[in-house]
Amino acid sequence: xxxxxxxxxxxxxxxxxxxxxxxxxxxxxxxxxxxxxLVAGDVGEKxxxxxxxxxxxxxxxxxxxxxxxxxxxxxxREDPVSLRGQARYEYLVALCxxxxxxxxxxxxxxxxxxxxxxxxxxxxVLYDYSFRVPGADTKERSLALAEENGIVCTxxxxxxxxxxxxxxxxCEARVALSEERLAACDPALPTVLVNHYPLVRxxxxxxxxxxxxxxxGTVRTxxxxxxxxxxxxxxxxxxxxxTTWHDGVRFEEVSVGYPREWRRPGHPPTGLRTILPEKxx
Numbered sequence: 001x002x003x004x005x006x007x008x009x010x011x012x013x014x015x016x017x018x019x020x021x022x023x024x025x026x027x028x029x030x031x032x033x034x035x036x037x038l039v040a041g042d043v044g045e046k047x048x049x050x051x052x053x054x055x056x057x058x059x060x061x062x063x064x065x066x067x068x069x070x071x072x073x074x075x076x077r078e079d080p081v082s083l084r085g086q087a088r089y090e091y092l093v094a095l096c097x098x099x100x101x102x103x104x105x106x107x108x109x110x111x112x113x114x115x116x117x118x119x120x121x122x123x124x125v126l127y128d129y130s131f132r133v134p135g136a137d138t139k140e141r142s143l144a145l146a147e148e149n150g151i152v153c154t155x156x157x158x159x160x161x162x163x164x165x166x167x168x169x170x171c172e173a174r175v176a177l178s179e180e181r182l183a184a185c186d187p188a189l190p191t192v193l194v195n196h197y198p199l200v201r202x203x204x205x206x207x208x209x210x211x212x213x214x215x216x217g218t219v220r221t222x223x224x225x226x227x228x229x230x231x232x233x234x235x236x237x238x239x240x241x242x243t244t245w246h247d248g249v250r251f252e253e254v255s256v257g258y259p260r261e262w263r264r265p266g267h268p269p270t271g272l273r274t275i276l277p278e279k280x281x
Contacts, residue, residue, distance in 0.1 A: 005034055006030070006036065007030075007031060007036075007277070008274070009035055009038065009061075009273065009274055010037070010254045011254050011271070012040035012237070013041070013257050015071070015256065016050075017046070028057065028272060034062050034113060035062055036063045036065065036111060036113075036120070037057055037063070038065045039054070039057065041069025041236055042070070044072070045072070045074050048079075048080075048081075050092065051095055064100075065103075065109065066101050066103055067196055069237060070153075070159055070237070074155075074159055075158055085160045085161050085163065086161075086163060086164070093105050104122045104178070108120060108122075113277075115278055117189055118192050121194065122194045123195040125174045125178055125197070126197075127167070127218055128168035128172065129142060129167075129168060129214045129215075130214075131204060131213040131214050131216055133211050139168070139214075149209075151212055155167070171218055175221065187229075190229045192230065192275060193225065193232075194235075195233070195234070196235060197235060197237050198235045198238065199225055199233055201217065203251065207238065207240075216237060216238065225246065225249040230249050231276070232251070233249060236253060237255065239258070239261050241254060241268045
């Protein structure tokens with residue numbers, strides 16, 4: 001197949017309920033007709049906002065690839081779409097398919113542009129509270145210690161796991177499904193793994209509130225970047241945009257975050273991050 005001249009770009013945590021962030025999304029444009037865009041979750045909370053953003057981006061980019069963040073899976077009281085848990089996720093998958101946006105439920109695409117070919121694998125694995133507070137040997141103890149420090153994630157009120165009995169049970173099912181699909185990928189190709197949460201715990205070490213890490217992933221994915229021959233791992237959620245390296249693999253945190261965060265002096269510029277072709281180190 002002939003190599004394209006586009007770029008594989010990424011962004012996450014658009015949070016378009018904020019007027020300032022909506023303006024950022026309106027300004028996102030490809031550099032060529034062949035650019036792909038990876039959207040690593042937290043587009044917004046309301047179904048209409050998510051549809052607005054993904055519809056706009058899918059018209060501009062050759063291919064948009066989306067994976068959900070925790071905010072998309074919330075069931076806000078003011079959202080006319082009152083679906084919960086798996087049903088809400090399936091609603092968003094159907095929305096994406098109408099727009100031509102690839103999701104974790106679709107066959108993985110292959111990027112044939114500069115830096116390729118690579119399998120682009122959007123993942124949806126949630127978290128299971130295994131990034132526990134130091135000294136906590138159970139989820140319950142970890143949550144209690146965090147609450148004592150004033151840390152409680154809004155997911156505890158708005159992210160419902162239905163029909164699973166818990167968020168960690170939903171996570172376990174998603175991990176199993178994702179492992180099966182990743183194992184079936186072409187072993188001759190490297191991958192770009194796209195997930196809302198970091199696949200390893202290390203990036204959470206610099207959180208301002210370390211207790212929040214338990215809502216940021218699962219230890220079950222700690223070796224996926226090695227097992228899956230990852231050329232890069234793309235994630236968001238932490239609102240700490242940066243590049244780190246783990247076992248020689250490049251991890252890109254690509255979030256925009258909230259206006260109060262990206263307006264801080266010294267904060268990295270908001271916007272699209274180039275995943276491929278990789279810039280020389």
